[in-house]
Amino acid sequence: xxxxxxxxxxxxxxxxxxxxxxxxxxxxxxxxxxxxxxxxxxxxxxxxxxxxxxxxxxxxxxxxxxxxxxxxxxxxxxxxxxxxxxxxxxxxxxxxxxxxxxxxxxxxxxxxxxxxxxxxxxxxxxxxxxxxxxxxxxxxxxxxxxxxxxxxxxxxxxxxxxxxxxxxxxx
Amino acid sequence: xxxxxxxxxxxxxxxxxxxxxxxxxxxxxxxxxxxxxxxxxxxxxxxxxxxxxxxxxxxxxxxxxxxxxxxxxxxxxxxxxxxxxxxxxxxxxxxxxxxxxxxxxxxxxxxxxxxxxxxxxxxxxxxxxxxxxxxxxxxxxxxxxxxxxxxxxxxxxxxxxxxxxxxxxxxxxxxxxxxxxxxxxxxxxxxxxxxxxxxxxxxxxxxxxxxxxxxxxxxxxxxxxxxxxxxxxxxxxxxxxxxxxxxxxxxxxxxxxxxxxxxxxxxxxxxxxxxxxxxxxxxxxxxxxxxxxxxxxxxxxxxxxxxxxxxxxxxxxxxxxxxxxxxxxxxxxxxxxxxxxxxxxxxxxxxxxxxxxxxxxxxxxxxxxxxxxxxxxxxxxxxxxxxxxxxxxxxxxxxxxxxxxxxxxxxxxxxxxxxxxxxxxxxxxxxxxxxxxxxxxxxxxxxxxxxxxxxxxxxxxxxxxxxxxxxxxxxxxxxxxxxxxxxxxxxxxxxxxxxxxxxxxxxxxxxxxxxxxxxxxxxxxxxxx
Numbered sequence: 001x002x003x004x005x006x007x008x009x010x011x012x013x014x015x016x017x018x019x020x021x022x023x024x025x026x027x028x029x030x031x032x033x034x035x036x037x038x039x040x041x042x043x044x045x046x047x048x049x050x051x052x053x054x055x056x057x058x059x060x061x062x063x064x065x066x067x068x069x070x071x072x073x074x075x076x077x078x079x080x081x082x083x084x085x086x087x088x089x090x091x092x093x094x095x096x097x098x099x100x101x102x103x104x105x106x107x108x109x110x111x112x113x114x115x116x117x118x119x120x121x122x123x124x125x126x127x128x129x130x131x132x133x134x135x136x137x138x139x140x141x142x143x144x145x146x147x148x149x150x151x152x153x154x155x156x157x158x159x160x161x162x163x164x165x166x167x168x169x170x171x
Numbered sequence: 172x173x174x175x176x177x178x179x180x181x182x183x184x185x186x187x188x189x190x191x192x193x194x195x196x197x198x199x200x201x202x203x204x205x206x207x208x209x210x211x212x213x214x215x216x217x218x219x220x221x222x223x224x225x226x227x228x229x230x231x232x233x234x235x236x237x238x239x240x241x242x243x244x245x246x247x248x249x250x251x252x253x254x255x256x257x258x259x260x261x262x263x264x265x266x267x268x269x270x271x272x273x274x275x276x277x278x279x280x281x282x283x284x285x286x287x288x289x290x291x292x293x294x295x296x297x298x299x300x301x302x303x304x305x306x307x308x309x310x311x312x313x314x315x316x317x318x319x320x321x322x323x324x325x326x327x328x329x330x331x332x333x334x335x336x337x338x339x340x341x342x343x344x345x346x347x348x349x350x351x352x353x354x355x356x357x358x359x360x361x362x363x364x365x366x367x368x369x370x371x372x373x374x375x376x377x378x379x380x381x382x383x384x385x386x387x388x389x390x391x392x393x394x395x396x397x398x399x400x401x402x403x404x405x406x407x408x409x410x411x412x413x414x415x416x417x418x419x420x421x422x423x424x425x426x427x428x429x430x431x432x433x434x435x436x437x438x439x440x441x442x443x444x445x446x447x448x449x450x451x452x453x454x455x456x457x458x459x460x461x462x463x464x465x466x467x468x469x470x471x472x473x474x475x476x477x478x479x480x481x482x483x484x485x486x487x488x489x490x491x492x493x494x495x496x497x498x499x500x501x502x503x504x505x506x507x508x509x510x511x512x513x514x515x516x517x518x519x520x521x522x523x524x525x526x527x528x529x530x531x532x533x534x535x536x537x538x539x540x541x542x543x544x545x546x547x548x549x550x551x552x553x554x555x556x557x558x559x560x561x562x563x564x565x566x567x568x569x570x571x572x573x574x575x576x577x578x579x580x581x582x583x584x585x586x587x588x589x590x591x592x593x594x595x596x597x598x599x600x601x602x603x604x605x606x607x608x609x610x611x612x613x614x615x616x617x618x619x620x621x622x623x624x625x626x627x628x629x630x631x632x633x634x635x636x637x638x639x640x641x642x643x644x645x646x647x648x649x650x651x652x653x654x655x656x657x658x659x660x661x662x663x664x665x666x667x668x669x670x671x672x673x674x675x676x677x678x679x680x681x682x683x684x685x686x687x688x689x690x691x692x693x694x695x696x697x698x699x700x
Contacts, residue, residue, distance in 0.1 A: 026196050037204060091197055093190075159190040 033087025055120040093156015100147035111136040238658040244298030248310035252349030258650040267318040291321035300331040302453040338365040351478040352485040356381035363394040372399040374490020375674035382674035389667040397653035397663040398670035400498040404648035420562025428496035429556040430548035438550040439479040480525035487527025509535035512679035513689040520551035533680040564589040582606035
């Protein structure tokens with residue numbers, strides 16, 4: 001008989017579905033982790049270039065951040081460490097639902113600060129062709145799916161944490 | 172019992188394996204990260220260490236202005252003159268109000284804070300001379316404005332009807348000359364003979380003879396002359412010089428300099444002031460040194476405000492823009508005066524009555540150095556070609572000094588047929604598609620391994636403008652260099668010898684264009700052949 005995995009009180013999924021979701025979680029985590037680490041190891045990285053090129057409704061906020069050294073420093077830290085921690089959590093499956101929410105918030109900001117909408121021109125060179133939908137938007141919804149269908153309590157460090165909590169609850 | 176415990180153990184083991192199942196992926200990630208870091212480090216080692224043998228810290232601007240208080244006069248308080256005086260610490264009330272308001276509305280507008288954070292140069296503006304009354308009054312206004320890096324000024328300026336009257340004032344130590352070019356040599360010679368130090372705007376002179384006059388007068392009197400090429404204060408040019416001095420480009424046989432502008436303003440079609448008339452403008456004094464004279468009228472007004480368009484008052488592209496790019500190259504490679512110059516071009520776009528060309532090219536030959544320098548300019552296209560110093564091993568690409576936007580950084584690209592880098596190109600350490608070296612002003616250092624995006628931004632100078640708190644106007648530094656040298660009896664960065672090289676080179680190019688023949692420099696007899 002095929003084994004089923006219960007991922008929340010209503011849903012059970014089969015092996016293929018579970019491994020598919022885990023694989024998605026790990027590769028999204030990998031991407032986010034490397035985005036963070038790449039910035040972390042580059043002492044000259046700054047969010048200023050991205051923010052200066054911001055268009056649409058948040059461009060005013062972006063420029064205010066750039067022109068205030070304290071805010072810019074905070075923005076740099078939040079980006080570097082936010083991405084690194086979220087990526088790490090997703091990959092290893094630890095606190096991964098929180099990581100999904102954090103990742104959605106952060107990547108939504110990237111999307112909203114420079115959305116590929118009609119009529120918006122960016123001066124930085126693009127690495128693909130996008131019309132409204134870009135990789136950020138897709139990743140946001142990938143994280144949403146991972147949030148709705150959590151897997152880290154099945155495959156991931158959350159499994160151990162959950163067991164510990166259960167044991168504590170029992171004792 | 173034993174069955175149950177072994178079942179529990181199995182469950183625990185399975186739990187454990189499933190909990191740690193993605194750890195190997197993380198290990199794989201770390202292993203790849205380590206490989207990448209190692210590769211990047213190897214790239215850096217092979218590029219940066221070689222490229223920058225000595226890492227000079229950025230120039231620290233020391234305040235040397237606490238010596239003698241200097242009194243300066245401005246001759247020609249127009250667009251450029253007002254900028255120079257601002258560099259010395261004096262702006263009109265109208266300008267400081269405007270810049271302050273602009274910053275309140277948009278805090279990326281930094282002109283006000285850039286001005287206010289200038290060093291106090293410990294000087295006063297005590298004389299203003301301008302043939303247009305409106306400008307003269309603005310100059311007086313600037314000398315009195317309490318808003319400035321030095322606070323309330325010690326003295327305010329007196330208005331002079333002409334430069335000779337101003338030079339009679341013994342309280343004036345030094346003068347800034349920002350008149351049209353046809354007046355430069357007369358005023359410089361009169362000023363140094365009257366014992367005044369001189370800051371003169373570029374191009375130094377209108378003719379070759381005037382260059383000799385200035386050179387000789389300055390040398391005889393020993394006064395300090397600074398020519399207005401503020402690029403001399405730009406660190407990127409010093410860095411470029413270091414790289415070329417280290418031989419990293421290999422033999423250089425060809426340099427390309429370019430100017431690309433495409434606007435009325437860029438083509439010197441400047442506004443004719445609404446208050447300009449025969450009463451507010453001293454037209455006869457204006458045209459005193461020019462070869463051709465015309466009576467005052469609408470044509471004269473055009474010539475007064477758009478003087479760069481006529482050879483009677485300037486030399487068009489030569490003195491205005493070629494001089495900048497030539498001086499940048501002279502700063503980086505100590506070119507000196509070429510052996511031959513030939514120029515060509517024409518009035519192809521602005522058929523508005525001007526007699527200077529709007530498309531113009533010069534070839535400078537340096538046979539002793541096995542080098543040709545090509546300069547090409549257009550006033551009807553913004554296609555920014557930059558400046559290229561082309562070596563056998565690598566090419567240095569600089570943002571052109573004369574293009575809109577001005578001072579940028581530079582990058583160095585290895586040549587795929589390079590001898591010096593052959594081994595590294597073969598090993599894949601150097602990828603000739605990407606720059607091996609990038610310098611952007613204001614960024615903390617040089618990074619040989621940057622992403623395409625950050626290189627793009629670096630070249631745009633965006634990081635420079637907003638990243639590091641203080642942004643400095645090179646014009647201020649250039650004026651400061653001049654005043655510091657006056658106090659210390661040193662020669663400034665764009666001193667009379669360098670200025671003479673600029674003036675003679677520009678004069679050779681202008682003469683070649685006007686006569687249609689190749690012009691030769693005879694350094695022994697100091698004449699053009």
